[in-house]
Amino acid sequence: MSKLFPQSLLVIGSGNMAGAMLRGWFARGLDPASVTIVDPSPRDLPEGVRHLTAIEASISAPEWLLLGIKPQMLPDVVSQVASLDLSETLLVSMLAGIEITALRSAVPHVRAIARIMPNMAIGIGQSVTALFAEALAQPEQEQLEALFAMLGSAEWLTDESQMHLVTALSGSGPAYLFRFIDALGKGAQALGMPADQASRFALAMVRGSAELAYQSPESPAQLAERVASPGGTTRAALNVFDADDALERLVAEAMAAAARRSVELGQ
Numbered sequence: 001m002s003k004l005f006p007q008s009l010l011v012i013g014s015g016n017m018a019g020a021m022l023r024g025w026f027a028r029g030l031d032p033a034s035v036t037i038v039d040p041s042p043r044d045l046p047e048g049v050r051h052l053t054a055i056e057a058s059i060s061a062p063e064w065l066l067l068g069i070k071p072q073m074l075p076d077v078v079s080q081v082a083s084l085d086l087s088e089t090l091l092v093s094m095l096a097g098i099e100i101t102a103l104r105s106a107v108p109h110v111r112a113i114a115r116i117m118p119n120m121a122i123g124i125g126q127s128v129t130a131l132f133a134e135a136l137a138q139p140e141q142e143q144l145e146a147l148f149a150m151l152g153s154a155e156w157l158t159d160e161s162q163m164h165l166v167t168a169l170s171g172s173g174p175a176y177l178f179r180f181i182d183a184l185g186k187g188a189q190a191l192g193m194p195a196d197q198a199s200r201f202a203l204a205m206v207r208g209s210a211e212l213a214y215q216s217p218e219s220p221a222q223l224a225e226r227v228a229s230p231g232g233t234t235r236a237a238l239n240v241f242d243a244d245d246a247l248e249r250l251v252a253e254a255m256a257a258a259a260r261r262s263v264e265l266g267q
């Protein structure tokens with residue numbers, strides 16, 4: 001790979017996700033002077049970044065265009081980027097659901113298009129980011145992978161339709177886990193534990209268990225069996241989750257709803 005960061009990076013929409021990516025890259029050596037951010041209300045701009053509230057003709061041809069707006073904002077942005085010279089630009093889109101064909105018809109004058117699906121843990125350098133691209137030269141594939149591996153880990157998908165699935169799994173997944181932690185705290189409260197203590201125990205337990213599952217050669221399902229002593233407390237709880245496959249069915253239904261919504265966002 002010849003270089004790490006693009007020479008010039010235009011970011012359109014720098015909210016939670018693009019803002020977190022930029023902070024991670026700045027901390028690892030991206031030159032703020034190479035970055036232009038277009039956003040009416042960007043988060044935490046570092047010194048040296050060029051900030052615009054709207055696209056201007058003065059923006060020179062960027063090597064990369066990172067699209068960090070909500071999918072619903074795409075039609076607004078499309079008309080504004082029409083005037084930019086993007087003939088040598090790689091468009092990197094994090095928009096849920098919007099496929100390459102749709103991006104290509106929205107911004108026909110870009111050189112190439114890649115899609116990414118990170119998650120909120122990108123803010124602490126622990127996102128797993130899915131990557132998919134139209135035919136990209138190998139050095140550019142390696143560059144894209146390296147930039148997202150830097151913020152956690154990155155993995156290529158072989159089929160674009162898997163983006164809907166990965167969005168339902170690891171893109172939306174942090175919210176599922178946050179809800180589960182919240183439910184654990186509320187469950188302990190309902191049994192009589194003080195609210196703040198219940199939240200602390202729930203969060204610390206999830207942190208330790210996630211790290212253990214990550215480090216262990218055993219699968220999460222095997223680890224669950226190891227926690228559950230025969231005739232013990234855990235088995236009593238797991239029996240509730242397992243009755244009619246209640247937990248698995250609920251999670252599968254929730255993920256199917258997310259994947260369906262991803263498809264809808266692309267239509």
Ligand SMILES: NC(=O)c1ccc[n+]([C@@H]2O[C@H](COP(=O)([O-])OP(=O)(O)OC[C@H]3O[C@@H](n4cnc5c(N)ncnc54)[C@H](OP(=O)(O)O)[C@@H]3O)[C@@H](O)[C@H]2O)c1
Nearest residue numbers: 013014015016017038039041068069070071094095096118
């Ligand atoms: N959040 C996640 O966990 C997550 C995970 C994976 C992928 N994604 C994808 O990432 C994208 C961004 O999500 P987010 O959570 O970072 O959203 P966000 O925090 O709302 O960021 C979007 C930013 O774009 C700005 N914006 C709105 N219209 C604009 C325009 N015409 N030109 C330039 N900027 C404009 C918004 O400004 P205002 O706030 O003033 O409107 C905001 O600062 C979405 O497409 C989503 O599908 C999100």
